Amino acid sequence: MIAVLKQKKIAALAILFALAFPLLIPNNYYLHMMTLSFIWMIAVYGLNLLAGYTGYLSLAHAGFFAIGAYTLAILTVKAGLNFWLAFFLSCVISSFIGFLVGLVALRTKEHFFAIYTLCVGYIIYLVIDKWDNLTGGVRGFIGIPSPANIGPISFQTPVSQYYLVLFFLLLVVFVMYRIVYSLTGRTYIAIRNSEELALTIGISTMKDKLVSFVLSIFFTSLAGALYASFIRFLGPDIGYISVMFDLLIFLLVGGIGTMSGPVVGTLLMTSISQQLQFLQDYRMLIFGPILTLLVIFYPRGVVGGVIHWKTKRTENNRDSRVGKISSHSSNEKQVKEG
Amino acid sequence: MLELRNVSVQYGSFTAVQNVNIHVHEGEIVVLLGSNGAGKSTVFRTISGLNKLSKGEIVFKGNRIDRYSPDRIVQLGIVQCAEGRKLFSRMTVYENLLMGAYIHRKEKEKIKQSLNHVYELFPILKEKRNDLAGALSGGQQQMLAIGRALMSRPKLLLLDEPSIGLAPLIVEQMFQIIKQINKEGTTILLAEQNAHAALHIAHKGYVFENGTIAVQGTSQELFANDNVHKAYIGT
Numbered sequence: 001m002i003a004v005l006k007q008k009k010i011a012a013l014a015i016l017f018a019l020a021f022p023l024l025i026p027n028n029y030y031l032h033m034m035t036l037s038f039i040w041m042i043a044v045y046g047l048n049l050l051a052g053y054t055g056y057l058s059l060a061h062a063g064f065f066a067i068g069a070y071t072l073a074i075l076t077v078k079a080g081l082n083f084w085l086a087f088f089l090s091c092v093i094s095s096f097i098g099f100l101v102g103l104v105a106l107r108t109k110e111h112f113f114a115i116y117t118l119c120v121g122y123i124i125y126l127v128i129d130k131w132d133n134l135t136g137g138v139r140g141f142i143g144i145p146s147p148a149n150i151g152p153i154s155f156q157t158p159v160s161q162y163y164l165v166l167f168f169l170l171l172v173v174f175v176m177y178r179i180v181y182s183l184t185g186r187t188y189i190a191i192r193n194s195e196e197l198a199l200t201i202g203i204s205t206m207k208d209k210l211v212s213f214v215l216s217i218f219f220t221s222l223a224g225a226l227y228a229s230f231i232r233f234l235g236p237d238i239g240y241i242s243v244m245f246d247l248l249i250f251l252l253v254g255g256i257g258t259m260s261g262p263v264v265g266t267l268l269m270t271s272i273s274q275q276l277q278f279l280q281d282y283r284m285l286i287f288g289p290i291l292t293l294l295v296i297f298y299p300r301g302v303v304g305g306v307i308h309w310k311t312k313r314t315e316n317n318r319d320s321r322v323g324k325i326s327s328h329s330s331n332e333k334q335v336k337e338g
Numbered sequence: 339m340l341e342l343r344n345v346s347v348q349y350g351s352f353t354a355v356q357n358v359n360i361h362v363h364e365g366e367i368v369v370l371l372g373s374n375g376a377g378k379s380t381v382f383r384t385i386s387g388l389n390k391l392s393k394g395e396i397v398f399k400g401n402r403i404d405r406y407s408p409d410r411i412v413q414l415g416i417v418q419c420a421e422g423r424k425l426f427s428r429m430t431v432y433e434n435l436l437m438g439a440y441i442h443r444k445e446k447e448k449i450k451q452s453l454n455h456v457y458e459l460f461p462i463l464k465e466k467r468n469d470l471a472g473a474l475s476g477g478q479q480q481m482l483a484i485g486r487a488l489m490s491r492p493k494l495l496l497l498d499e500p501s502i503g504l505a506p507l508i509v510e511q512m513f514q515i516i517k518q519i520n521k522e523g524t525t526i527l528l529a530e531q532n533a534h535a536a537l538h539i540a541h542k543g544y545v546f547e548n549g550t551i552a553v554q555g556t557s558q559e560l561f562a563n564d565n566v567h568k569a570y571i572g573t
Contacts, residue, residue: 183436183440183443186429186433186436186437187437187440189426189428189429190426190429190437193426193427193428193429194424194426196388196420197420197424197426199387199388199408199409200386200388200408200412200417200418200420201412201417201437201438201440201441201486201487201490202408202409202412202413202417202440202441202490203409203440204407204409205409
């Protein structure tokens, strides 16, 4: 019980900090960086649902991020649709494409699934890059409107956009939380654990995998649509492999298959990236070895490492105070999702 | 209740099981004996739909089930408790049991009843319900695996080597519990290498050798059969 309360407290503090951030640091540059990080976090949460909980490492998510972004751009600029309708449609259209991809991709497993989705992601990038009439090709897509007013609320200022993105982030985290701690979430974890075992207890794994795949893509394309309306310029690069590996690194550093991993990983990596800006591309020389070590010693990232350390500590405490089992059992439960 | 007719299973060009006929009547405990690699597990995987057969047919309660998907077979009432105590090791004991009742997930009251029943059979699981499944001892993990299979209220329970790697005392206990589960109305198909203990509780048995059935008969007949005795029971 204590651990759960503590976890809730930390979450509440983080939310409070995020809410107060524009007041504490009234600096447009930092505000911009923070908003962008939130958008990445949403995309990483999407990836986490599939790769972290269901155990299917998709490398097509940058592609779907781009589909979400470009669909919003095309629907608002070329088709002249109402912003929020276009926003909603871009997530739905991207998810539908995801559904079609999933029908085939989910027949493969493990490495094959990763390679297959890597190819899908690259094809999406190529289509965006080459389809000049629709996407503007290498020149990119300009003139995307920022989010339309909702009643009296306008989203023209950086601060209001910050809060809009924060709102969507909190919504995604809340939905993720509800999914992960439900039977559906346990079903996904069961599939990750052993698909055959899941089959033998009567789970129709194909259906569940498909739902998790589509949900995961829905979140990621939501991030893409937010990105388009925030940056207001799109180039085919956002669907490129390097963005995919950024997402993956955020997730791995933070902790794959943990609730707070995407937040921790994205914040950590974007800020380190900023600090090492002066090294230009040479910073990859530093990132590479660090990542390798992290994956070897902390396969579940920073969050996974902290949880592991905590359980170990409570276990040691328990050994010295025999009999007080009640507090540790709830702690052990935390190990699962963090 | 369950009938395998001339079933053959192939892995690529390798024939793992050839022309096997097995008949399980309602209420029975039927044991499949045989050494490693004789084809027992393949038969189990084929019944539960994880492997497809290359020849023959499987009939359960009048329905041909060999083309069904694994989850549909579970819904019909055939549940496999896999070899090697496969559990969801990062979930608690309680969560593992809940997952076992997946096909009844909308019937909360039914789940509660099954849960109480499993706790009665295995009091240790109730005691350890908040522990991670991976932290249990070997015997407890086997109990959890069986308990989880029971949560779906199977009509036919497939137990693949429930005694593997357990201490003799626990094995004895395990077979008593299997007998009790059977008495409560669940038909059981059991794969075992521990022929002595298995034949004690079984009604009849089939002996596998190289993917075919070498000998079959009632427990008494198998006990009396010299070859079986020498090969699987010892003196």
